[in-house]
Amino acid sequence: MDRIFYFSGSGKSKRLARFFSKELNIECFDITKTNDLDTETAIIVFPVYCQNLPEPVIDFFKRLKAEKVAFAATYGKKSYGNVIEDAVKISSGKFIGGVCVPCGHSFLSEEDDFDFKKLTPFIERIKNPKTAFPEKGRKDFYADFVPAQRTRIGVKIKKNDNCINCGKCSENCPMGAIENGTINKNCIRCLRCVSDCPEKALEFQTLWFMKAYLLAERKNETKFYL
Ligand SMILES: Cc1cc2nc3c(=O)[nH]c(=O)nc-3n(C[C@H](O)[C@H](O)[C@H](O)COP(=O)(O)O)c2cc1C
Ligand code: SF4
Ligand code: SF4
Incomplete structure (x- = not known):
């Protein structure tokens, strides 16, 4: 098959x-x-x-x-x-x-x-x-230099007051990097938790220097x- x-x-x-x-x-x-x-x-x-x-x-x-x-x-x-x-x-x-x-x-x-x-x-x-x-x-040349850490510096994820502690983000995270909206250092910034949160309780922000790099x-x- x-x-x-x-x-x-x-x-x-x-x-x-x-x-x-x-x-x-x-x-x-x-x-x-x-x-x-x-x-x-x-x-x-x-x-x-x-x-x-x-x-x-x-x-x-x-x-x-x-x-x-x-x-x-x-x-x-x-x-x-x-x-x-x-x-x-x-x-x-x-x-x-x-x-x-x-x-x-x-x-x-x-x-x-x-x-x-x-x-x-x-x-x-x-x-x-x-x-x-x-x-x-x-x-x-820098692609293999601590990629996940570099991404975490340029992209921030924040929990807002909408969170109802439903646990869906913890269930779906591929890295075991989130517990009811609170993120730990294993996060690879895949943004699945942001996209899938039923309450829109997670928001991400791409910092200016990362945006400038990505748009060039x-x-x-x-x-x-x-
Ligand atoms: C952590 C991370 C790193 C990324 N690195 C690159 C990259 O090196 N080059 C690129 O062109 N796009 C990069 N992207 C953009 C994604 O490859 C692109 O938006 C992709 O289609 C996202 O797929 P998904 O929606 O299935 O996660 C990156 C995205 C994320 C979240
Ligand atoms: S999925 Fe959204 S509402 Fe549910 S625990 Fe995670 S952040 Fe909170
Ligand atoms: S961005 Fe991805 S890796 Fe990070 S906590 Fe959310 S689902 Fe997990």
């Missing part, structure tokens, strides 16, 4: 996974909520974090048992680093294709403005699988590895 798996903080990669699910008629699963990882072809959809793979995705790749793998990485029009090659290196299974897909940046509160029409070559490759070869991408030199390239 083939499956689509996704990791998503603010919902953009989830929307892309659902698009692939509809186009390919393959069921999709949230990697933080499924333990059934045996599959023939696994298509994994995830966001780029600091030009790297998000920690929950790295952990998932180590556990995944698939005969064939394909990757789709969403990125906020800044940089996708080397994530497809990184994903190929740590996952098992034959690599059949990858794509980095530009979309709105979660830290800039942008919409997921996917250009779905551009993704046809990737979808065709999944329908007609053959071995692909990942090409090495370009990463900035953006790119809108759909990069295929086929």
